[in-house]
Amino acid sequence: MFACGRVVFLVVVTFLRTVQASTDAVPCVAMETCLLPCRFSPGGDLVVHWIQEKTKHNVHSFYHDRNQLGAQDPSFRGRTALFQDQIAGGNASLRLTGVTIQDQGLYKCYTGTNERTMEVFIHLQVNAPVRRVDIQQAEDSITCSSEGIYPQPGLTWSTRPPSNRSLWSPTVQQTAQQLFSISSSVPNPAADLDYICTVSGGGTKRTATWARPTSINGSESGTTIPCASLPAPHTSLTWRFNHSHTILKQNGSSYKVSDGWTQHVEISTESTDLTLKDLSSAQEGIYTCELSNSEETYVANTFLRVQTSPGSGSNAAGSIAVAAVILSLVVLVVVFIFIRNKKKKKEKEKEQEQETTGSPEEKESMNREKEDNPPETQQDGEDEGTPEANEGTSVSTEA
Numbered sequence: 225m226f227a228c229g230r231v232v233f234l235v236v237v238t239f240l241r242t243v244q245a246s247t248d249a250v251p252c253v254a255m256e257t258c259l260l261p262c263r264f265s266p267g268g269d270l271v272v273h274w275i276q277e278k279t280k281h282n283v284h285s286f287y288h289d290r291n292q293l294g295a296q297d298p299s300f301r302g303r304t305a306l307f308q309d310q311i312a313g314g315n316a317s318l319r320l321t322g323v324t325i326q327d328q329g330l331y332k333c334y335t336g337t338n339e340r341t342m343e344v345f346i347h348l349q350v351n352a353p354v355r356r357v358d359i360q361q362a363e364d365s366i367t368c369s370s371e372g373i374y375p376q377p378g379l380t381w382s383t384r385p386p387s388n389r390s391l392w393s394p395t396v397q398q399t400a401q402q403l404f405s406i407s408s409s410v411p412n413p414a415a416d417l418d419y420i421c422t423v424s425g426g427g428t429k430r431t432a433t434w435a436r437p438t439s440i441n442g443s444e445s446g447t448t449i450p451c452a453s454l455p456a457p458h459t460s461l462t463w464r465f466n467h468s469h470t471i472l473k474q475n476g477s478s479y480k481v482s483d484g485w486t487q488h489v490e491i492s493t494e495s496t497d498l499t500l501k502d503l504s505s506a507q508e509g510i511y512t513c514e515l516s517n518s519e520e521t522y523v524a525n526t527f528l529r530v531q532t533s534p535g536s537g538s539n540a541a542g543s544i545a546v547a548a549v550i551l552s553l554v555v556l557v558v559v560f561i562f563i564r565n566k567k568k569k570k571e572k573e574k575e576q577e578q579e580t581t582g583s584p585e586e587k588e589s590m591n592r593e594k595e596d597n598p599p600e601t602q603q604d605g606e607d608e609g610t611p612e613a614n615e616g617t618s619v620s621t622e623a
């Protein structure tokens with residue numbers, strides 16, 4: 225009779241003292257650190273137990289004023305912590321690092337003091353966002369892929385300009401860590417379309433664009449291959465040659481031109497375009513620009529044809545220039561001699577005329593005629609020197 229009453233009393237007391245808070249959902253990002261909140265009314269003889277409900281595993285315990293990890297499940301080893309300086313004030317929140325998909329689910333925070341016990345339930349939700357989308361060409365198809373996503377992602381294609389050839393279904397795979405990979409291929413892509421792939425999952429979305437290939441003709445002295453401009457500032461830029469050699473990589477503030485390309489690349493950290501110089505047929509091939517910002521990736525391929533001048537090599541171009549200069553000098557000299565002879569002849573004629581008539585009007589007209597001579601010998605203003613002196617000045621300025 226007495227024993228029975230005591231049991232009833234204990235059950236009633238326990239029931240009265242235990243408070244169950246409503247369940248809160250806490251979103252967390254895979255691989256990152258997550259905070260599971262838990263508050264209680266402070267009191268003496270504190271006991272804290274964090275329990276994973278689906279397995280009933282011990283996550284973290286605290287009593288006798290210190291952490292007690294003897295019963296901790298190995299899957300949580302080294303990943304948990306309480307805020308020691310906050311506990312006495314009623315904060316038993318748990319810090320969980322390196323969150324995995326397996327951590328997802330319901331957790332119980334049990335707190336007991338010599339006054340009351342409390343249970344708080346927290347639902348941990350894990351998302352693995354789409355961090356990057358790769359788009360590349362293989363043989364006769366374009367493949368778009370992304371990995372490490374949770375929950376299950378989706379993938380859609382579109383084209384620019386819009387077309388009705390945009391329904392290629394994706395393949396989805398799941399790793400042992402429960403993360404999803406997704407990929408899809410466009411067989412025989414049309415040469416006049418840009419292909420845009422969008423992957424969404426884990427509360428995020430990213431697109432990757434494959435721009436239709438183009439080609440440009442460059443001269444040996446240099447050329448600029450355009451990339452693109454994205455609506456938001458880019459976070460990384462990579463230029464590749466013939467799909468394999470990296471030409472330059474820009475990521476945040478770091479900017480690196482690969483060995484072997486330094487003599488061909490004009491450094492420009494402002495532009496995403498690639499400016500090349502000192503080209504030969506060895507630099508002929510496919511240039512790929514890959515540009516990313518926080519939402520999208522853009523990939524463009526340009527075929528560069530280097531137009532070599534006949535005779536080939538920069539020496540040939542040099543000698544052509546020298547020959548042109550020499551030729552123009554020769555022409556100049558011939559013209560001068562011709563003009564000089566003509567003028568001398570004219571002057572002689574005038575002198576002869578003057579000797580016969582000698583009138584001042586005729587002298588004046590002779591001077592005017594001198595001023596009307598071709599520009600090579602014409603000097604304006606006070607410099608009324610002899611024709612010989614004028615020619616001397618002109619030649620020295622031209623040379």
Ligand SMILES: *[C@@H]1O[C@H](CO)[C@@H](O)[C@H](O)[C@H]1NC(C)=O
Pocket residue numbers: 261262263307310315316317
């Ligand atoms: C507990 O303390 C930590 C560290 O100061 C703080 O970030 C957290 O918000 C607190 N949690 C609650 C439920 O008060």
Ligand SMILES: *[C@@H]1O[C@H](CO)[C@@H](O)[C@H](O)[C@H]1NC(C)=O
Pocket residue numbers: 388389
């Ligand atoms: C796609 O559109 C073209 C015209 O733009 C039409 O001729 C063709 O039948 C369409 N194909 C499909 C599969 O709907």
Ligand SMILES: *[C@@H]1O[C@H](CO)[C@@H](O)[C@H](O)[C@H]1NC(C)=O
Pocket residue numbers: 439440441529
């Ligand atoms: C480049 O040059 C080739 C001939 O050498 C010509 O057929 C082609 O149209 C040119 N392309 C461009 C974009 O100028």
Ligand SMILES: *[C@@H]1O[C@H](CO)[C@@H](O)[C@H](O)[C@H]1NC(C)=O
Pocket residue numbers: 460475476
């Ligand atoms: C750029 O740098 C960040 C860290 O600085 C790194 O996480 C990221 O993978 C880099 N991206 C590329 C494309 O190299």
Ligand SMILES: *[C@@H]1O[C@H](CO)[C@@H](O)[C@H](O)[C@H]1NC(C)=O
Pocket residue numbers: 466506508509510
């Ligand atoms: C690059 O690719 C082009 C065309 O695919 C090829 O003609 C050229 O030989 C390649 N150049 C090098 C250096 O591999």
